[in-house]
Amino acid sequence: MEEQPLLTPYQMGRFQLSHRVVLAPLTRCRSYNNVPQPHAALYYSQRTTKGGLLIAEGTGVSETAQGYPRTPGIWTKEHVEAWKPIVDAVHAKGGIFFCQIWHCGRASDYSYQPNGQAPVSSTDKRITLEVGEDGKPLNYPIPRKLAPEEIPQIVNDFRLAARNAIDAGFDGIEVHAASGYLIEQFLKDGVNDRTDKYGGSLENRTRFCLEIIQAIIDEIGADRVGVRLSPYLDLLQCSDSNPNALALYMAKSLSKLNVAYLHPVEPRMVHEDGKLKVPDALLSMRKAFNGTFIVAGGYDREEGNKVIAEGSTDLVAFGRHFLANPDLPKRFELNAPLNKYDWSTFCVPDPVVGYTDYPFLDAS
Ligand SMILES: Cc1cc2nc3c(=O)[nH]c(=O)nc-3n(C[C@H](O)[C@H](O)[C@H](O)COP(=O)(O)O)c2cc1C
Numbered sequence: 001m002e003e004q005p006l007l008t009p010y011q012m013g014r015f016q017l018s019h020r021v022v023l024a025p026l027t028r029c030r031s032y033n034n035v036p037q038p039h040a041a042l043y044y045s046q047r048t049t050k051g052g053l054l055i056a057e058g059t060g061v062s063e064t065a066q067g068y069p070r071t072p073g074i075w076t077k078e079h080v081e082a083w084k085p086i087v088d089a090v091h092a093k094g095g096i097f098f099c100q101i102w103h104c105g106r107a108s109d110y111s112y113q114p115n116g117q118a119p120v121s122s123t124d125k126r127i128t129l130e131v132g133e134d135g136k137p138l139n140y141p142i143p144r145k146l147a148p149e150e151i152p153q154i155v156n157d158f159r160l161a162a163r164n165a166i167d168a169g170f171d172g173i174e175v176h177a178a179s180g181y182l183i184e185q186f187l188k189d190g191v192n193d194r195t196d197k198y199g200g201s202l203e204n205r206t207r208f209c210l211e212i213i214q215a216i217i218d219e220i221g222a223d224r225v226g227v228r229l230s231p232y233l234d235l236l237q238c239s240d241s242n243p244n245a246l247a248l249y250m251a252k253s254l255s256k257l258n259v260a261y262l263h264p265v266e267p268r269m270v271h272e273d274g275k276l277k278v279p280d281a282l283l284s285m286r287k288a289f290n291g292t293f294i295v296a297g298g299y300d301r302e303e304g305n306k307v308i309a310e311g312s313t314d315l316v317a318f319g320r321h322f323l324a325n326p327d328l329p330k331r332f333e334l335n336a337p338l339n340k341y342d343w344s345t346f347c348v349p350d351p352v353v354g355y356t357d358y359p360f361l362d363a364s
Helices: 039-046 077-092 148-167 182-187 207-220 243-257 280-288 301-309 320-324 328-334
Strands: 010-012 015-017 021-023 053-060 096-102 172-177 225-229 261-264 270-272 275-277 292-296 315-318
Touching (some): 039 077, 053 148, 148 172, 172 207, 207 243, 225 243
Parallel strands (some): 172 225
Antiparallel strands (some): 010 015, 270 275
């Protein structure tokens, strides 16, 4: 059988990976009261291979961080204790497990906030989207613009969350600075309308993000830190007038900080002559960054092998395919057919259905 680039080993700093198929962070809304549950141990261990990299779902850094129902947290002792058996289950099978930490900022609702207060953001402009991707009506509240003197507290929440993740046994953390959530609400000028040192110039808009990353590095070391960015996506009305400049500035800054990996979400791959192609914009980010590069967004076996073979990335993260195929690396190895994902069960509370009941090859 021909060797596939996706299935070749890779050294990511201190971590020896046996292949390049990464589990993308996937919110599954099954952590009741924000506490990770025992069923997550089965879910993640099903998707673990020896030497495989997994990134856990978006995990809240504080009680103001949540923006969806039943998403896990990592700000209390109870959360840390609840994560431990889940991380242990992944380590028992030889996996390398990073925890994605996030704050949703204005992409939240009164019902997820302590005392029903307004969510916080870089701005007091609300998201005016009226319908979600699933067709359900949305009604985002007017956020409260953070005062400059409140910002160190949020930076500290991220630092403590990273410390807690390491205490829970995770190998590292991924800072979620993408997809329209709090950090991106600072990064992009379509949202950030501040006039203090956290708004205006690129240097000012990236300050909050880079302060968070520096605080985490000081706490757990740069070689345990990854960063997710989406300069070219405009999710939750988070857009920038010059995404190339933002992307390059961040790639260069993160390179200087020596973080373990940079994980940009694709602007969807573009078609050229009927073939999918990694946009040049991402390639310039890759060139400017000296650590490990992970791409995500719309990949399959063929495209994943291709981008690694041509050197435009080191690793490829798979979201929906990995969600529906717990043995995805094995299926790639054998070129076996894939289970189809069922979006209607992505974010339901059920501890089994659409979560741990996708069949393995042997059983299918
Ligand atoms: C159900 C679902 C939940 C997701 N949750 C997260 C999340 O918590 N954090 C994140 O950065 N991305 C999240 N994403 C985005 C994925 O990580 C990934 O970038 C996206 O699905 C594109 O990759 P794919 O085409 O391989 O699915 C989510 C996607 C899906 C479908």
